[in-house]
Amino acid sequence: MNDALQSIISASYPLIKDDLLLSFGQIGLITLVYQSSASVFQPFVGLYFDKRPSPWSLPIGMSFTLVGLLSLAYVTTFYWVLCSVFLVGIGSSTLHPEASRLTSLASGGKRGLAQSLFQVGGNLGGALGPLMIAFLVAPYGRQNIAYLSILAFIAIIVMMPVSNWYKKRLSYLKAGTIKNSMDKISPLPINKTIFSIGILLVLIFSKYVYMASLSSYYTFYLIDKFQVSVQTSQILLFVFLIATAIGTMVGGPIGDKIGRKYVIWISILGAAPFALLMPHMSLLWTVIMSFCIGLTLSSAFPAILVYAQELLPYKLGLVSGLFFGFAFGISGIASAVLGKIADIYSIETVYNLVAYMPLLGLITWFLPNLNKKNSI
Numbered sequence: 001m002n003d004a005l006q007s008i009i010s011a012s013y014p015l016i017k018d019d020l021l022l023s024f025g026q027i028g029l030i031t032l033v034y035q036s037s038a039s040v041f042q043p044f045v046g047l048y049f050d051k052r053p054s055p056w057s058l059p060i061g062m063s064f065t066l067v068g069l070l071s072l073a074y075v076t077t078f079y080w081v082l083c084s085v086f087l088v089g090i091g092s093s094t095l096h097p098e099a100s101r102l103t104s105l106a107s108g109g110k111r112g113l114a115q116s117l118f119q120v121g122g123n124l125g126g127a128l129g130p131l132m133i134a135f136l137v138a139p140y141g142r143q144n145i146a147y148l149s150i151l152a153f154i155a156i157i158v159m160m161p162v163s164n165w166y167k168k169r170l171s172y173l174k175a176g177t178i179k180n181s182m183d184k185i186s187p188l189p190i191n192k193t194i195f196s197i198g199i200l201l202v203l204i205f206s207k208y209v210y211m212a213s214l215s216s217y218y219t220f221y222l223i224d225k226f227q228v229s230v231q232t233s234q235i236l237l238f239v240f241l242i243a244t245a246i247g248t249m250v251g252g253p254i255g256d257k258i259g260r261k262y263v264i265w266i267s268i269l270g271a272a273p274f275a276l277l278m279p280h281m282s283l284l285w286t287v288i289m290s291f292c293i294g295l296t297l298s299s300a301f302p303a304i305l306v307y308a309q310e311l312l313p314y315k316l317g318l319v320s321g322l323f324f325g326f327a328f329g330i331s332g333i334a335s336a337v338l339g340k341i342a343d344i345y346s347i348e349t350v351y352n353l354v355a356y357m358p359l360l361g362l363i364t365w366f367l368p369n370l371n372k373k374n375s376i
Contacts, residue, residue: 001155002095003122005065007129008148009034009085012072015133015142016081026078031332033082037089039328046097046321050314055167058102058159061094066152073146091152093321100320102162104309105169111309112260115302116252123245123298186312187370193311199363200304201326203268206360207297208327210275212334213354214240214290221347226283236287243294251299252306260307261367267300268361275355279348297358301327310370 013027022030049057068087075081099118107114137144186193218240219233228236247267255263271293278289301323308319338350 001125001151001158002062002065002092003125004129004132005069005125005148005152005155006038006088006092007126008069008133008145009072009088011129011133012137012142012145015138016072016075019142020075020078020081022078028336030081030085034085034089035329035332037086038092039089039325039332041090041093042097042321042325042328043318044321045093046101046317046319047315048317049098049101050317053170055163055170057094057098058163058166059156061091061098062152062156062159063091064088064094065091066149066156069149069152070146073143073149093325096324097317097321100305100309100324101316102166104306104316105166110253110256111306112252112255112263112302114252115306116249119248119252119302120245123241123248127241186314188311188368192368196311196367197308199367200308200323202360202363203264203300203304204323204327205330206357207268207300208330209334209338210271210293210354210357211244211297212331213338213350214293215331216335217338217342217347217350218290220342221351222283222286224347226286228283236290239287240290240294243291244298247295247298248302252302254299255303255306259369260303260310261364261369263303264300264307264367265361265364267296267298267303268358268364270358270361271296272356272358272361275358279351279355307367307370 010031013030016022016030017027054060064087068084068089068091071084071087072081075084100115103114103118104111132148136147188196219237222228222233222236251263251267274289274292274296278286278293281289305320305323308323309316312319338354341353342350
C-alpha cells in the first residue's frame with residue numbers, strides 16, 4: 001500500500017503540470033523535494049528510532065502520507081505541491097527502516113525470506129500506482145487522488161495489530177529478554193565493518209544505476225530501436241517487472257541457505273553478460289536479456305540489506321534507512337543523468353554505457369564471509 005501510494009507522485013505529474021501550468025524545471029524541483037524527504041531522511045529516521053523505538057511509528061508515518069495525498073488532490077499553487085509531496089515522502093522515510101526492523105524481528109531466523117516478502121509487496125505496489133492514476137484519476141480529474149487516500153487509511157488500520165505486536169516486543173527488550181541479541185557486538189572489527197558497508201554501497205550504486213536505465217527508459221529504447229508501438233513497449237516492460245518480482249522473491253531465501261555473499265556474487269556479476277549483450281540483440285533476444293537481467297539483479301538487494309544488518313545488528317533502523325535511502329536517491333539521480341545523456345547522444349548510447357555497471361560486482365570478492373552464528 002505504501003509503495004503504491006508513493007508511486008502516485010510521479011504518475012500524477014502530467015495532471016499537475018497541466019492543471020498548474022508548470023515547467024519541466026518545476027517538475028524536477030518537485031522530484032528533488034520528494035526524493036529528499038523519501039530517501040535522504042531515511043537513515044536519520046532509522047537512527048532516531050534505533051535510539052527511541054516507538055510501536056506507533058508506522059501508523060504515524062502513514063498518517064503523513066494520508067495528509068499529503070489529500071493535500072495533493074486540491075493544490076492550487078506550486079509551493080503547495082512541494083509541501084504535499086514532502087509529507088508523502090516522510091511516510092516512506094518512516095516505513096522502510098521501521099518495517100525492515102520489524103521484518104527482521106518477525107523472521108524467525110529466515111531473515112532473507114522475510115526481507116524478500118517485504119520487498120515483493122513494494123514491487124507490486126509500485127507497479128499498481130500508475131494503473132490507479134490511469135484508471136481512477138486521469139479520466140475524472142486530479143481531485144480523485146483524494147479517494148486514493150482511503151488506501152492510506154486502510155493501511156493505518158492494518159498497521160494497528162502490527163504496532164501492538166511491536167509494543168510487546170519492546171516490552172521484552174526493556175525487560176532484557178531479547179536485549180542481548182539486539183545489542184551484541186558486530187561480528188567484524190569496526191574498520192572491516194565500515195569497509196564492508198562501503199563495498200555494499202558501491203554494489204547498490206551499480207545495481208540501481210542499471211535498474212534506473214530500464215525502469216525509466218526501456219520503453220523508449222524499444223520504440224527507438226525496434227519501432228514497436230507504445231502498447232507493445234509497455235507489455236515488454238511488464239515482462240521485465242515480472243522478472244524483478246521473481247528475483248526479489250528468490251534472492252532472500254537462497255541467501256538464507258547458501259550465504260548472502262554468494263547471492264550477491266551471482267546477482268550483480270551474473271547480470272554482466274546479459275547487460276553487455278543486450279544492446280546488440282534482436283527484439284526477441286533483447287526481451288530475453290532484459291528478463292534475465294531483471295531476474296538476477298533484483299535478487300541482490302534482499303541479500304545486501306540482510307548482510308548489512310548482520311554487520312550492525314544493533315543498528316537495524318539506521319542500516320535499513322541508509323540502504324533504502326541510498327537506493328532511492330541513486331535511482332533518481334541516475335534517471336536524470338541518463339536522460340541528459342540520451343538527449344545529447346542517443347538512447348542506445350545509454351545502454352552501451354550502463355552495460356558495464358554490473359562488472360562492479362567483482363568487488364564482492366573483498367566482502368568477508370560472515371559466520372552464521374554471528375548473525376541474529
